[in-house]
Amino acid sequence: MLRYDSTSSSAGSSSGSLSSSSSSSKPPQQDIDGLLAGAGYKVRSSELRQVAQRLERLETAMGNSPADFSQLASDAILYNPSDLACWVDSLLTEFAEPPPTCSSDFIVDPVNNQTVVNSAWTAAEPHTPQVHQNITYDEQQSLDNQLTVVTAMEEDSGIRLVHMLMTCAECVQSGDLSLAASLIDDMQGLLTHVNTVCGIGKVAGHFIDALSRRIFQGMGGGSVNGGSAFENEILYHHFYEACPYLKFAHFTANQAILEAFDGHDCVHVVDFNLMHGLQWPALIQALALRPGGPPLLRLTGIGPPSPDGRDSLREIGLRLAELARSVNVRFAFRGVAASRLEDVKPWMLQVNPKEAVAVNSIMQLHRLLGSEQTRNSPIDTVLSWIRGLNPKIMTVVEQEANHNQPGFLDRFTEALYYYSTMFDSLEACRVQPEKALAEIYIQREIGNVVSCEGSARVERHEPLAKWRRRLSGAGFRALHLGSNAFKQASMLLTLFSAEGYSVEENEGCLSLGWHSSPLIAASAWQAVPAWDNHMSSS
Amino acid sequence: MVENHRREDHETGGENKEKRPKFFINDHVDILIEILERLDGRSLCVAASVCRLWCTIARNDSLWENLCFSHVSPPPSSVRSVVLALGGYKRLYTGCVRPVRSRLGRVRRASWARDEVQLSLSLFCVDYYERLGGSNSNGRLVEKSSPSSLMFLCKPVNV
Secondary structure, three states: OOHHHHOOOOOOOOOOOOOOOOOOOOOOHHHEOHHHHHHOOEOEHHHHHHHHHHHHHHHHHHHHOOHHHHHHHHHOOOOOOOEHHHHHHHHHHHOOOOOOOOHHHHOOOHHHHHHHHHHHHHHHOOOOOOOOOOOOOOHHHHHHHHHHHHHHHHHHHHHHHHHHHHHHHHHHHHOOHHHHHHHHHHHHHHHOOOOOOOOHHHHHHHHHHHHHHHHHHOOOOOOOOOOOHHHHHHHHHHHHHHOOHHHHHHHHHHHHHHHHOOOOOEEEEEEOOOOOOOOHHHHHHHHHOOOOOOOEEEEEEEEOOOOOOOOHHHHHHHHHHHHHHHOOOOEEEEEEEOOOHHHOOHHHHOOOOOOEEEEEEEOOHHHHOOOOOOOOOHHHHHHHHHHHHOOOEEEEEEEOOOOOOOOHHHHHHHHHHHHHHHHHHHOOOOOOOHHHHHHHHHHHHHHHHHHOOHHHOOOOOOOHHHHHHHHHHOOEEEEOOHHHHHHHHHHHHHHHOOOOEEEEEEOOEEEEEEOOEEEEEEEEEEEOOOOOOOOOOO | OHHHHHHHHHOOOOOOOOOOOOOOHHHOHHHHHHHHOOOOHHHHHHHOOOOHHHHHHHOOHHHHHHHHOOOOOOOOOHHHHHHHHHOOHHHHHHHHHHHHHHHHOOOOOOOHHHHHHHHHHHHHHHHHHHHHHHHOOOOOOOOOOOOOOOHHHHOOOOO
């Protein structure tokens, strides 16, 4: 279709149009593109492509002949810019652009063309949620546009879900539970329109579940914490396999511990959460190969007591001992069964004053935080006896998130953002069933953050800056993690996936994130010598 | 000429000195080892399927040791006992070193060669530990029959 035929002047002045033959019938109202109409431009939907091409040509022409600008400014006849098609035509003729002879001149790169159209869609989206349906394009364009329409609708539903989640959280915070409950119903209905296999739909589903549990079952936690220790270990193990966060934590902590143990012949590691002991084989191997030979390694693993009489801690200890024996490292293991970290007393660890001690806490310290900041809160007690052990190093790995704020809405918002990012990163994992079980592991965390309160809420994540203040106030000073740890972490991440994950160094601490949103942070600390016993007021 | 060849086929000792003596590589195992030592991993695996003699030689762990440390200076001798205890160099190479090297190949810097091997060793050790758990079927950790801590190396991960 030649461009002159398609141009027809609508109601309005537009005298500059060189359209020769055009029928001057008014275009039917519904053919006007709705989104651009919202911005004040009248363009027929059927002409969008040509107008876009002509706009591009106009831009090139303007760029090529800047001298004509002044002429335009002074001699311009005022064309009606709301009739975009005619306006562009007239400006093009001002630049003395020769009219094209055939439509083949308009073979603009369809990709570029598409982007012009797409930006029209996305730009107008916040204003008019209704999607423009009646578009007549040639086949290829219409197919692409249908896809854009579908994506726009899904994006739209996703955005609405997020808004509704926020509103529901606000209702919960203000106590309006009936409205919150009705919102839950609406959201569950909306979920059927959204793809729940990936993306916002999946995360939203988990948050809706957690909110409904909070509203309907109270804040005791219910089934969220009801998982047995055995189940938790399995989920943890799959979380370890599916994504690099725990591997990053283990390898970084091991590197720091290895460097701290340099030159010592008797070393003692205290692990605050032994689980399957997956962190320690690498350290044992590194100690076996260190120049000067391996030290005597003692490992004290803390873990929950196992039901039905089985001693899971001892089993892990035996496995680690077998590994240590294979590589000729003198090894001794001790298990301390405690359901809460604050129940552990330093005498249970049996630390020998002559040995170098390392304390290793992978996502355990945040469990000691309570919502009230009392003087002798569990965190202070534990930190003070750690200090009493005078460890050569304390490695702390914590989620880089602010999930311990007193206000529910703030906490909810933070958690929504944090776990969306984490689920995004999990998309990269192709290994099943690890991925599904890892998701359940994360889902339990979400449930605890959102639906539990008081002592039931143990996932009280705090960001690294807060931990720095807290640990400095408790008599620790930061140790820099060093370039070896950074190099190792970078290599490890590259193994998982070349894009997406990123390691950042921040004042000696390393943080692992997804597309530069930090998700987990590792730091190392040492007790400051000659610390006064009275607590500083801070 | 043809008669001479025929005669040689039937003779075992090869008393008649031919102008062109036949050379059969399998008669010279030391040369064979020298050649196989210089192959890359894939070629070595292919070589192992040529004949029984080659298979036996290719299974020799020292060949794989050379492969593991081909890009770095020779490691201290203590490494060998550790690696052998954890499962041997062939397993280390096929399970860890090769995938690590190929994954990091895109972004590798020259200084990483030694660290690659060290990282491979650590991952290898975790894998050995998991295999230990699988064999001690005590009812707790037999969820997976095969260790999976290296699975992220086997399956390429694309975002």
